[in-house]
Amino acid sequence: xxxxxxxxxxxxxxxxxxxxxxxxxxxxxxxxxxxxxxxxxxxxxxxxxxxxxxxxxxxxxxxxxxxxxxxxxxxxxxxxxxxxxxxxxxxxxxxxxxxxxxxxxxxxxxxxxxxxxxxxxxxxxxxxxxxxxxxxxxxxxxxxxxxxxxxxxxxxxxxxxxxxxxxxxxxxxxxxxxxxxxxxxxxxxxxxxxxxxxxxxxxxxxxxxxxxxxxxxxxxxxxxxxxxxxxxxxxxxxxxxxxxxxxxxxxxxxxxxxxxxxxxxxxxxxxxxxxxxxxxxxxxxxxxxxxxxxxxxxxxxxxxxxxxxxxxxxxxxxxxxxxxxxxxxxxxxxxxxxxxxxxxxxxxx
Numbered sequence: 001x002x003x004x005x006x007x008x009x010x011x012x013x014x015x016x017x018x019x020x021x022x023x024x025x026x027x028x029x030x031x032x033x034x035x036x037x038x039x040x041x042x043x044x045x046x047x048x049x050x051x052x053x054x055x056x057x058x059x060x061x062x063x064x065x066x067x068x069x070x071x072x073x074x075x076x077x078x079x080x081x082x083x084x085x086x087x088x089x090x091x092x093x094x095x096x097x098x099x100x101x102x103x104x105x106x107x108x109x110x111x112x113x114x115x116x117x118x119x120x121x122x123x124x125x126x127x128x129x130x131x132x133x134x135x136x137x138x139x140x141x142x143x144x145x146x147x148x149x150x151x152x153x154x155x156x157x158x159x160x161x162x163x164x165x166x167x168x169x170x171x172x173x174x175x176x177x178x179x180x181x182x183x184x185x186x187x188x189x190x191x192x193x194x195x196x197x198x199x200x201x202x203x204x205x206x207x208x209x210x211x212x213x214x215x216x217x218x219x220x221x222x223x224x225x226x227x228x229x230x231x232x233x234x235x236x237x238x239x240x241x242x243x244x245x246x247x248x249x250x251x252x253x254x255x256x257x258x259x260x261x262x263x264x265x266x267x268x269x270x271x272x273x274x275x276x277x278x279x280x281x282x283x284x285x286x287x288x289x290x291x292x293x294x295x296x297x298x299x300x301x302x303x304x305x306x307x308x309x310x311x312x313x314x315x316x317x318x319x320x321x322x323x324x325x326x327x328x329x330x331x332x333x334x335x336x337x338x339x340x341x342x343x344x345x346x347x348x349x
Contacts, residue, residue, distance in 0.1 A: 159224055
């Protein structure tokens with residue numbers, strides 16, 4: 001009897017240990033994401049990153065957390081805190097995270113890191129998610145130029161956030177696309193500032209856009225994060241066209257009261273796709289550090305949708321604004337960029 005009791009106890013302990021191991025093995029992968037300036041709700045860059053995290057949560061059952069930005073020092077603090085809490089992957093959204101990620105990645109070599117828009121080529125536990133913004137901007141520049149020429153106008157505009165090389169790529173591609181189809185067209189350019197706050201200033205965005213519209217701009221392309229909300233306000237007030245950035249922002253140009261649409265298109269920069277794929281690589285245990293490029297030549301299917309790394313948006317809000325002839329010209333140029341026949345400049349000429 002006593003022997004049987006001992007056997008039952010031992011067997012129970014073995015079952016308990018097995019069950020504990022099974023629970024441990026089933027623990028979800030944990031992913032932490034820290035937003036850039038402007039935070040969640042910018043309807044652009046940060047929201048795209050959040051969308052990718054949501055896709056991964058739906059498909060892979062990860063445990064996730066999102067942290068809002070604070071002062072500059074918070075970047076490193078937030079990254080380190082997530083790593084210390086045992087998060088398997090930590091994502092910094094924006095080039096401003098590079099220095100902080102370099103530091104924290106060395107402290108936590110077993111943690112995977114992703115830097116959106118960053119450039120960290122030499123750490124095995126860090127992947128940099130990059131985009132040839134100039135290529136997608138060239139395509140929307142063509143749309144702006146053709147639409148402006150079609151209307152008998154001769155001026156377009158560009159509103160950037162912070163005057164840095166990254167945003168200059170948007171401007172350079174846009175100008176090249178405009179000039180490709182409409183060499184005589186004038187391009188007005190302005191930037192919201194020289195600090196990170198330039199991506200979170202809708203008042204300044206509206207001020208710059210109103211000035212450009214009043215100086216003849218028929219279409220304005222903004223690459224300015226949350227600042228672009230002000231550009232949309234100006235477009236609807238002046239009844240001119242605006243091109244969004246990063247996410248599909250076409251709906252922001254729609255005036256519900258009148259049914260008018262001023263969102264001509266949006267330059268899609270699929271941060272969501274890049275974040276999703278980075279997390280997927282951790283789930284599938286094939287994460288690779290280095291530089292990942294998401295361009296026109298990279299096609300990815302997630303669910304029922306296929307995405308390129310960069311591109312332009314057509315939906316119910318703008319399908320009647322862009323003719324089939326314009327789309328055909330843009331698609332032809334897209335193939336020439338992919339083949340190398342057209343090389344889009346990354347600096348303003």
